[in-house]
Amino acid sequence: xxxxxxxxxxxxxxxxxxxxxxxxxxxxxxxxxxxxxxxxxxxxxxxxxxxxxxxxxxxxxxxxxxxxxxxxxxxxxxxxxxxxxxxxxxxxxxxxxxxxxxxxxxxxxxxxxxxxxxxxxxxxxxxxxxxxxxxxxxxxxxxxxxxxxxxxxxxxxxxxxxxxxxxxxxxxxxxxxx
Amino acid sequence: xxxxxxxxxxxxxxxxxxxxxxxxxxxxxxxxxxxxxxxxxxxxxxxxxxxxxxxxxxxxxxxxxxxxxxxxxxxxxxxxxxxxxxxxxxxxxxxxxxxxxxxxxxxxxxxxxxxxxxxxxxxxxxxxxxxx
Numbered sequence: 107x108x109x110x111x112x113x114x115x116x117x118x119x120x121x122x123x124x125x126x127x128x129x130x131x132x133x134x135x136x137x138x139x140x141x142x143x144x145x146x147x148x149x150x151x152x153x154x155x156x157x158x159x160x161x162x163x164x165x166x167x168x169x170x171x172x173x174x175x176x177x178x179x180x181x182x183x184x185x186x187x188x189x190x191x192x193x194x195x196x197x198x199x200x201x202x203x204x205x206x207x208x209x210x211x212x213x214x215x216x217x218x219x220x221x222x223x224x225x226x227x228x229x230x231x232x233x234x235x236x237x238x239x240x241x242x243x244x245x246x247x248x249x250x251x252x253x254x255x256x257x258x259x260x261x262x263x264x265x266x267x268x269x270x271x272x273x274x275x276x277x278x279x280x281x282x283x284x
Numbered sequence: 285x286x287x288x289x290x291x292x293x294x295x296x297x298x299x300x301x302x303x304x305x306x307x308x309x310x311x312x313x314x315x316x317x318x319x320x321x322x323x324x325x326x327x328x329x330x331x332x333x334x335x336x337x338x339x340x341x342x343x344x345x346x347x348x349x350x351x352x353x354x355x356x357x358x359x360x361x362x363x364x365x366x367x368x369x370x371x372x373x374x375x376x377x378x379x380x381x382x383x384x385x386x387x388x389x390x391x392x393x394x395x396x397x398x399x400x401x402x403x404x405x406x407x408x409x410x411x412x413x414x415x416x
Contacts, residue, residue, distance in 0.1 A: 253412040257408055276402035282373075
C-alpha cells in the first residue's frame, strides 16, 4: 500500500512538473479520438482502400510484367529458332542451287563436247567423201587422157597392114546372134 | 476398102515389082515405076508415092547393111562381112562399106536396128567406161 501511494505521489509530482491539466487532457483526448474516428471513417479508409487497390494493381502489373517478360523471352527464343531454321534452309537452298548449277554446267560441257565430236566426225566423213570424189574424178580424168592419148597414138602409129589384119580378125570374131 | 488402104496395097505390089531375083531393089525398076506413075497420074498419086517410099525404105532397111571399117576397103573384107551377114540372117544382103578412120581399126556393121561392132574405138571406150 505504501508502494502504491508512493507511485501515486510520484505521478502527481511529475504531472505538476510538466503542467498537465487533467480535464483539458481528457477533453483533448476525446476530441482527438473523435477526429481520429472521423478521419479514419471518411478519409483514411478510402485512402487505404485506394492504396490497397493501387497496391493490387501494382502487384498485378508486376505479375503481368513477369508474364510478359516470360512471353517475350519465349518469343525471342522462338524467333531465334526461326531465324536459325531460315538460315539453315537458305544455306541448304544455296548449296542445292550451287550443286544444280554445277551439274548443269557439267551437262552443258558434255553436250558441247558431244556436239564438237559430232561435228568433227561429220567433217571427217565429208572430207573422206570429198577425197573419194576427187580421186574418182582424177581417175576418170586420167583414164580419159590415157584413152585419148592411146587413140591418137594408135591412129598415128598403126600401119595399114595392121589395121587390115585387125579388121579381118574382128569380122571373123563378130557375133551376129541376138 | 478405103483409098489409103488401096494405095498401101498398091505400094507393096510396086515394091515387089522393083525387086530382082536376089530380092534386092533395082534402081532402074524404081525409075521405071516412077516415070509410069508420072505419066499415068492416077488419083491420090501423092499418097501412093508416100506409101511406096515408106515401103522401099523399110524393105531396104531389112537387107541393106552399112559397114564401117577402119582400113582401106578390100574385096576379102567385103566378102567376109557379106558371108557372115547372109549366114546369120539367111537372105541376100546388100552391103555398103564406108571407111571410117574414127574407129581406128576393126568394123561396125549396121543392119536394121542392130549394130554389131568390134573396133579399137569401142574397146577403148569400154575401157574408159570401166574407170567410171
